[in-house]
Amino acid sequence: MTAPLRLGIAGLGTVGAGVVKIVRQKANLLAVRSGRPIEIVAVSARSRNKDRGVNLSDYAWEDDPVALAKRDDVDVFVELMGGSDGPAKAATEAAIATGKHVVTANKALLAHHGQALAEAAEEAGSILRFEAAVAGGIPVIKALTEGLAGNDITRVMGVMNGTCNYILTRMQSAGLPYDEVFEEANQLGYLEADPNLDVGGIDAGHKLSLLSSIAFGTKVDFDNVHLEGIQRITIEDIEQAADMGFRIKLLGVAQMTGRGLEQRMSPCLVPEQSPLGQLEGGTNMVVIEGDQVEQIVLRGPGAGEGPTASAVMGDVMDIARGLSITTFGQPANTLSKAKAARADTPAPYYLRMSLLDKPGALAKVTSAMGDAGVSIDRMRQYQHETDTAPVLIVTHKTSRSALVAALTAMDGLDVLSAAPVALRIETV
Amino acid sequence: MTAPLRLGIAGLGTVGAGVVKIVRQKANLLAVRSGRPIEIVAVSARSRNKDRGVNLSDYAWEDDPVALAKRDDVDVFVELMGGSDGPAKAATEAAIATGKHVVTANKALLAHHGQALAEAAEEAGSILRFEAAVAGGIPVIKALTEGLAGNDITRVMGVMNGTCNYILTRMQSAGLPYDEVFEEANQLGYLEADPNLDVGGIDAGHKLSLLSSIAFGTKVDFDNVHLEGIQRITIEDIEQAADMGFRIKLLGVAQMTGRGLEQRMSPCLVPEQSPLGQLEGGTNMVVIEGDQVEQIVLRGPGAGEGPTASAVMGDVMDIARGLSITTFGQPANTLSKAKAARADTPAPYYLRMSLLDKPGALAKVTSAMGDAGVSIDRMRQYQHETDTAPVLIVTHKTSRSALVAALTAMDGLDVLSAAPVALRIETV
Structure with a gap:
């Protein structure tokens, strides 16, 4: 058995705690599957003394995530802090600069700095992976980058923000107005600190821009995702759309057209009997269409401790097994700059x-x-x-x-x- | 750019021809994604002169697949002949014995000899992969083996024989009896040479036994899959089940219980509104449940040239990128022999x-x-x-x-x- 793979985890919120639990509780399973022990050597978070329901006493503590990222005894820097800039970016850059692999759940970071980080990682010979950043527990990055690598991808679409889907399906099932369900979601802790990230479609737009990059071999281009949130959807819209046989979903669509790359995240109607129409609550769904595979539909929980930690561990296990793949499925310096096209594909x-x-x-x-x-x-x-x-x-x-x-x-x-x-x- | 990855393809039916087309038509895309050219060096099939709609003149021809498997200029032996024994087995063994990697779409071969072949491959340092053997274009082997590697899998289920699903949904939509739709499927070329492989549940049972092995870390145990085919399902069953809100599907279920490993492939009723209930025609669906990820549902085409070739190419691309993973997700010599349990989990x-x-x-x-x-x-x-x-x-x-x-x-x-x-x- 080879040397252990040593993790440094920055960010000990729900997902971070979930990752610690898996590494502690499944040590044997992970080792037999990957061929080497997976160990945590150091952790970092804002507050050292908070009870997170996991025993952290075996691990070195770093107040500064950048210091954690630079530690000599860390092989993989696991970034679970969030935020497109600040400590998450600084620590990820430091990890890459000191030759570590990086596993992150941070869609904002990659939507804004994915190109630069991928280039830096590939120059340094590091692996940078982000399965947990898109569609929670669904292994969609892996499916698109690896499983469907023999396809020209024609379209990617999906419901990728569980909070919005919760709000829309809850409005419908309870007959409640938007404001009331929004407040409910807030009480339940479903909303980001800045709720506009969710209901404004920004979080889902980040995810779509990452899928686009892999699908079409283009540089991540979040700025050209046409964004429309769900804030103006009324209970009347929902009820009357239902009356015509439709459901309203915050739906992302990316497709390469003759006019350029179309990326949009907006409330759409879908037939109530379709797989997308039947998606309830926080569940996510991603539809991938390729010239060979026709259509693949992937469905699963879009958030939560277990599902997101599952995705993080998928990346960690890949690295433990010796995975060697570029961040967006081809060398970052070969990704092209797509011409952005306004959504004009005809539709009803x-x-x-x-x-x-x-x-x-x-x-x-x-x-x-x-x-x-x-x-x-x-x-x-x-x-x-x-x-x-x-x-x-x-x-x-x-x-x-x-x-x-x-x-x-x-x-x-x-x-x-x-x-x-x-x-x-x-x-x- | 590294040296080309050189393929030898045995079996030039629909799927083999599909793989040749992808390698020829997408040479640039495959090279940029995998970091090295993918080339075909030699092919083998029963009849040399049949027109397969692809130009084979650039490739060496071998009448004997074993000779193809042994060629010094082949890095990956792609086995698309089918059959659990005979030439497919002999050639796969020869490929492994001479240090080649193997990509196969052959569920029967692996259901019967998977353990021995995996052990031989791992001893020889070869990769043996089989994405195309289960659920056509759906990257389900990858999802289960890699993406969900941080989970204890609790249950795997699915509709994995498109022909049976075609027959059952066609009986329902056209109101036709089994015999008539069976004959229709036969005319359309949907049935295996021995139709009992399809309608008797054997083909789907092979697939289920492979998923079980990965999910539960057990040796493939096809002999203990409880098999029941769809031959006795009448149009009355279908219509009257529909009347109660159900659809009939040939459904495979594998789960580890206190009594042992339960594996069954049998006609079951599912709610018509459920994802499984809504599956029409040749589409496949696999449901994976894990302690962390909760439930993932994967849906896509279960057969056909493009989808199956897509799955084969997924494996080829993994090998080109330097994938290093065991056949069933952990070393074959660590797989345990599961105690087989008769299906007794309570159900309506x-x-x-x-x-x-x-x-x-x-x-x-x-x-x-x-x-x-x-x-x-x-x-x-x-x-x-x-x-x-x-x-x-x-x-x-x-x-x-x-x-x-x-x-x-x-x-x-x-x-x-x-x-x-x-x-x-x-x-x-």
């Missing part, structure tokens, strides 16, 4: 509007749509509430530009109480 | 019977069940057809032994026209 759209009680109002709206070249697949007008009537329209496939033209024309008609809600419909 | 059951038109008949049946300790969750009696009436019963969770006692008692009552059909209900 769902429109919700409040029609004023005026003669000919509906005819004006439908004419405006027809004039813009947007044709209607299905429409429902509900009974008037005081002076407006809710109208739902599902269009046939249309380009985004035609839709925008229709919405602009409708805006000038004076028969709607507000601008319509327009959500893209994705079918998988 | 679905019973279908034809009740004779006699007074008190239903009371006798239900009393017999009650006396055996099997309680009824739901029951439906349909109108009499001539002299019998169909009766469907869904039980509460019961042990298999209690169920067998109930069935035995019912057999002696003289109120049923035949022994009831009893199918286990699995909920995921």
Whole structure:
């Protein structure tokens, strides 16, 4: 049996504690599977005296994660602190500079600095892996980078923020408004310190940008992910979409088109009977399409101690077994800079509007749509509430530009109480 | 860039031709991803002159796959011939004996000789991988062996024979009897030369035995997979199960219990709204449960040129990148011999019977069940057809032994026209 693989763990929150538990409780299993013992030699966190439910007395303590990263007795620096800059970045850089491998769960760090870190790691001969950064316990980075390496990937999509999916499915099942469920999620500790990271789609956008890079061999380009959060989704949207056979999901889609790389993270409608439509609560789902494999769907818990620690340990075990692979599946200096394309792949759209009680109002709206070249697949007008009537329209496939033209024309008609809600419909 | 990785491919059917196409058409992509060129140096198949839609003129031809496996210029022997013995086994052994790595899609070979081959490979320092042997394009071997290596696996289950799933879903959607759809599948070329491999559950049982070995660290034990095929499933079973909200699937389940390792491949009922229930046609699904990751569900095409070649190439790319891992996720000589347990984990059951038109008949049946300790969750009696009436019963969770006692008692009552059909209900 070879020498032990020695871990230094920075960050002892839920995930860090989960990793410590696995290493302590499964020592034999991990050693027999990887061919060498996995050991923790040192840890670091903000507060030394907090009770984390795990015994840390066997490990050296470092107040400074950078000092931990530089220790001579550490083979793998496990970064579980979070944050795109600050200590996480400094410590990761220090680890790479001193020849350590790095395993991180930090999507923000990689979405912003992935290219530079991958280049540095590859120059130093270090492995930098991040399975836990995307879709929690689902081994999706491995599937995409390794299992599907014989494919030209055509599209990657998924629901990758469990908190948003919790909020949207809870609104639907309990019939509660957004604000109330948001507060509930907050009480349950489901939200990031800055909730906009979740509900604004930023966290999920980070993840999508990492998958894009592997899928299309392009430099991580988070700045060109078109981001739209779930904050404006109302219980009426959810209930009326359900009435038409749809669910609303915060859905990420990345695809290479003739116009460039399209990356978007936005609330979309999906058929309620589809795998995405049936995703409840904090569960994540990633759909990968390749020219050979057709379509693979991966589903599992998107967060939590066990699932995220499972993903971290997958990377650690790979390194223990001698894995030799680049961060994004090809050398970082061969990744190309993708031309960013605005999402314009045609799709059906769902429109919700409040029609004023005026003669000919509906005819004006439908004419405006027809004039813009947007044709209607299905429409429902509900009974008037005081002076407006809710109208739902599902269009046939249309380009985004035609839709925008229709919405602009409708805006000038004076028969709607507000601008319509327009959500893209994705079918998988 | 390192030296090329040189492949020798034995077997040029659909999958073999698919692999040749990928290597030819994606040379640049594969090289940039793996860091070295992937080349084919020699091929072998039964007939040299058959048109396979690919240009083979650049490659050496070997009539004998064993000679191919022994060639000095081959680094990886790709075995796509099939069959548990004969040339596939001889050539794989020859490849290992002469220090080659092996990539195979051959579930029968590994289900019968996996232990011996893995031991030989590990002694010789060769890598032996088989992603394409289980669930077609889904990278499930990788997920289980590598991605989830930090878990104690608690249960693995799945639908892993696309032909059976095609037959069952086609029977349902077209309302056709088994024999007719079986013939249809035969015409479409979906069936193995020996159809019993498919419809008898043997092929899927092979796959399950391989997943079990990785999941539980046990020697492959195909002989103790409890096998039941789909040949006795009637259109009435399917329609009446649907009437109770279920679908029938040929479902494999492997779990470690206090009594030993339970492995079964049999037709089961699953809720129609569940991920397994919604699986149509040739699609496969594997569910993996671990103590850390909770539950991962993987779904994708179970067969076909592109998906299977994708899985083969995943293994080839791993080897090109320097993968170093044992066949079943831990050294073959550390795999334990599992005690085989008969499936007795309690479950609800679905019973279908034809009740004779006699007074008190239903009371006798239900009393017999009650006396055996099997309680009824739901029951439906349909109108009499001539002299019998169909009766469907869904039980509460019961042990298999209690169920067998109930069935035995019912057999002696003289109120049923035949022994009831009893199918286990699995909920995921």
